[in-house]
Amino acid sequence: MNIVILGSGKGTNAHAILDAWKKGKLGKAKVKAVLSDISNAPIIKIAESFSVPTKLMGLSTNNSKISSYDAKQLIEMINEFNATIVVLAGFMKILPMNFIEFFQGRIVNIHPSLLPSFKGLHAIKRAYERGVKISGCTVHWVSEGIDEGKIIAQSPVRIFETDTLESFTQKIHAAEHYLLPTVIAELSNSNEYRQ
Numbered sequence: 001m002n003i004v005i006l007g008s009g010k011g012t013n014a015h016a017i018l019d020a021w022k023k024g025k026l027g028k029a030k031v032k033a034v035l036s037d038i039s040n041a042p043i044i045k046i047a048e049s050f051s052v053p054t055k056l057m058g059l060s061t062n063n064s065k066i067s068s069y070d071a072k073q074l075i076e077m078i079n080e081f082n083a084t085i086v087v088l089a090g091f092m093k094i095l096p097m098n099f100i101e102f103f104q105g106r107i108v109n110i111h112p113s114l115l116p117s118f119k120g121l122h123a124i125k126r127a128y129e130r131g132v133k134i135s136g137c138t139v140h141w142v143s144e145g146i147d148e149g150k151i152i153a154q155s156p157v158r159i160f161e162t163d164t165l166e167s168f169t170q171k172i173h174a175a176e177h178y179l180l181p182t183v184i185a186e187l188s189n190s191n192e193y194r195q
């Protein structure tokens with residue numbers, strides 16, 4: 001199962017996937033490339049440190065949603081790597097319908113809350129400020145609605161009175177870094193995606 005990772009930022013989830021792969025813990029999945037919309041995003045350096053090919057998406061607009069024209073180029077870029085699954089690991093742009101339809105049922109996203117709670121941006125901060133006692137992270141299939149696709153797996157994280165936003169954030173990230181590689185490994189071992 002070939003995976004291509006898309007990310008915009010720090011790349012700690014990409015790091016967790018690559019590290020699991022290096023340690024033989026990613027099942028039958030192979031990371032073929034890491035793509036970013038941000039030229040100097042740390043995720044690019046992380047991929048390079050694992051000797052994984054990287055590509056920068058050339059986007060013609062700076063909108064929060066990628067245009068369908070740019071999405072076509074992105075589809076071609078991803079197809080070069082023969083991707084079975086596209087993994088969104090901190091990819092902060094919204095993907096248009098032509099992209100989602102092309103990779104129907106083959107795009108996975110990680111989100112830092114227990115969906116359907118706290119969809120959208122700043123989910124960790126909003127959950128903390130709302131005073132919830134349990135939050136967590138979710139890996140789900142990507143559909144047209146933002147953070148709305150079918151849930152694959154979730155990991156709960158408790159918030160204690162003694163937690164600060166920082167300590168809570170760290171716990172969420174630790175949960176993500178375990179959950180996402182685990183889900184990828186499980187998908188790669190399932191009949192559906194075996195290659």
Ligand code: GAR
Nearest residue numbers: 009010011012013089090110111112
């Ligand atoms: C992660 O917490 C991920 O769940 C979140 O962005 C962070 C990326 O961190 N994604 C979203 O909020 C998507 N809605 P990373 O670049 O260190 O992996």
